[in-house]
Amino acid sequence: MHPRPPARRSRSRHRGVTLVELMVGLTIGLVLVIIASAVYLYSKQSYNAVSENSQMEENGRFAIDLVTKSIQSAGFAMVDPTAPGPTLPLDSKLAACDYGYVNANSTGTLTMADLACRTSTPAGQRQSASIFTRYETDAYGSTGGKQQGFDCTSAAAASKQLAGGVQTYEVRSYLFVSQVNAQTPYGTKSMGQLGCVSDTTPVVNGVSGTLALASQPIVPGIEQLAFRYISTAGKVVPTPVTTLDWQGIASVDVCVLGRSIQASGNDTGTTYADCYGAAITPGPSESYRVFRATVALRNTVTVSP
Numbered sequence: 001m002h003p004r005p006p007a008r009r010s011r012s013r014h015r016g017v018t019l020v021e022l023m024v025g026l027t028i029g030l031v032l033v034i035i036a037s038a039v040y041l042y043s044k045q046s047y048n049a050v051s052e053n054s055q056m057e058e059n060g061r062f063a064i065d066l067v068t069k070s071i072q073s074a075g076f077a078m079v080d081p082t083a084p085g086p087t088l089p090l091d092s093k094l095a096a097c098d099y100g101y102v103n104a105n106s107t108g109t110l111t112m113a114d115l116a117c118r119t120s121t122p123a124g125q126r127q128s129a130s131i132f133t134r135y136e137t138d139a140y141g142s143t144g145g146k147q148q149g150f151d152c153t154s155a156a157a158a159s160k161q162l163a164g165g166v167q168t169y170e171v172r173s174y175l176f177v178s179q180v181n182a183q184t185p186y187g188t189k190s191m192g193q194l195g196c197v198s199d200t201t202p203v204v205n206g207v208s209g210t211l212a213l214a215s216q217p218i219v220p221g222i223e224q225l226a227f228r229y230i231s232t233a234g235k236v237v238p239t240p241v242t243t244l245d246w247q248g249i250a251s252v253d254v255c256v257l258g259r260s261i262q263a264s265g266n267d268t269g270t271t272y273a274d275c276y277g278a279a280i281t282p283g284p285s286e287s288y289r290v291f292r293a294t295v296a297l298r299n300t301v302t303v304s305p
Contacts, residue, residue: 048262048263049263049285052260052261052262052263052287053260053287055221055260055261056221056258056259056260056261056287056289057258057289059219059220059221059222059258060221060222060256060257060258060289060291061291062219063194063218063219063222063256063258063291064254064256064291064292064293066152066175066194066218066219067131067175067194067225067254067256068254068293068295070131070133070152070173070175071094071131071133071252071254071295071297072295072296072297072298073133073135073171074090074093074094074133074134074135074297075090075093075094075134075135075297076090076135076136076137077090077135077136077168078136078137078138078168078169090134090135090136091243091246091247092134092243092246093133093134093135093246093297094131094132094133094134094240094246094249094252094297095131095132095246096129096130096131096132096227096229096239096240097117097118097129097130097131097239098117098127098129098239099117099118099119099120099121099127099128099129100117100118100121100128100129100130100176100177101114101115101116101117101118101130101174101176102114102115102116102117102118103115104130104174104176104178104195104197104215105178105195105215109213109214109215110197110213110215111213112213114213115132115174115197115213117130125179126192126223126224126257126274127224127226127276127278128176128177128192128223128224128225128226129225129226129227129239130174130175130176130177130225131174131175131176131225131227132172132173132174132175133171133172133173133175134170134171134172134173135170135171136160136168136169136170136171137149137157137168137169137170137171138157138169139156139157139159139169149169150171151171151172151173151196151198151200152171152173152175152196152198152216152218153196153197153198153214153215153216154216155198155200155214156169156200157169157170157171157200158170158171158172158199158200158201158202158203159202159203160202160203160204161202161203161204170203171198172198172199173196173197173198173199174196174197174198174199174213175194175195175196175225176194176195176196176197176225177192177193177194177195177222177223177224177225178192178193178195178217179191179192179193180192180193180217180220182220182261189261191220191221191223191259191261192221192222192223192224192257192259193217193218193219193220193221193222194217194218194219194220194222194225194256195215195216195217195218196215196216196218197213197214197215197216198213198214198216199213200213200214220261221258221259221260221261222256222257222258222259223257223258223259223274223288224255224256224257224274224275224276225254225255225256225257225275226254226255226257226274226275226276227239227252227253227254227255228252228253228255229249229251229252229253230249230250230251230252230253230294231248231249231250232248232249232250234250237249249297250296250297251294251295251296251297252294252295252297253292253293253294253295254292254293254294254295255275255290255291255292256275256290256291256292257274257275257288257289257290257291258288258289258290258291259286259287259288259289260285260286260287260288263284263285263286270282270287272288273290274288274290275290
């Protein structure tokens with residue numbers, strides 16, 4: 001007897017895959033890679049959209065909180081026992097412009113001429129109002145509980161010396177929206193930004209020295225500010241002009257329009273309206289959000305006719 005050659009058995013047991021089997025395996029692997037990549041990209045886009053909308057929500061709430069707190073403080077005056085008479089709320093506690101300031105920007109140093117009121121909205125921009133608030137405070141200090149003496153630019157409150165040698169400190173802030181160019185992963189994008197200018201000029205016996213208006217950006221992605229003024233009679237009134245008119249304002253309705261800075265994943269079919277009720281046509285993957293609050297002026301002075 002002759003046994004069967006072992007080499008033939010070895011070749012039959014270790015036979016390789018055919019070309020068809022190899023192509024089928026590569027095709028299945030490629031399909032799995034494509035599916036995994038699609039799931040990853042979709043998950044990343046969804047995560048970015050949620051993150052961007054959350055950031056827009058946070059920016060809008062921070063902006064309206066900052067504006068409302070500034071308005072709430074307007075007119076507050078320090079009670080100084082050394083003062084020659086009772087200290088009343090400041091008369092010129094608020095001022096506003098329906099179309100913002102002539103040349104306000106969120107960086108650099110400005111003058112009072114830059115903060116004159118516009119008479120119309122510049123071409124290509126969205127209407128946005130501005131507001132000025134003024135109140136007295138403590139001198140800033142890290143001890144003795146004095147933590148209030150700084151303004152929206154984090155600068156020390158302006159010193160103010162009244163007649164009779166009474167010393168106090170005053171915060172004078174101008175809040176507005178300016179247009180800036182921001183660098184994003186998708187390129188340069190024009191967007192609104194909440195900014196603040198603070199007047200730190202010392203005042204002696206009602207006379208101020210050289211103007212020093214420090215400007216600072218605060219919150220990105222803020223497209224619009226809008227205000228409605230409610231009189232002590234409960235009626236909506238036009239933006240007051242004189243100090244006497246402002247003393248009759250009991251509350252202010254505040255509106256802030258926020259906008260996504262980067263792609264937020266929103267569909268282009270979504271419709272929006274701004275603080276004035278005007279329709280907004282969003283760009284691809286762009287979202288907007290309106291934030292509103294009503295601020296009661298606790299420092300309103302009763303004015304006799």
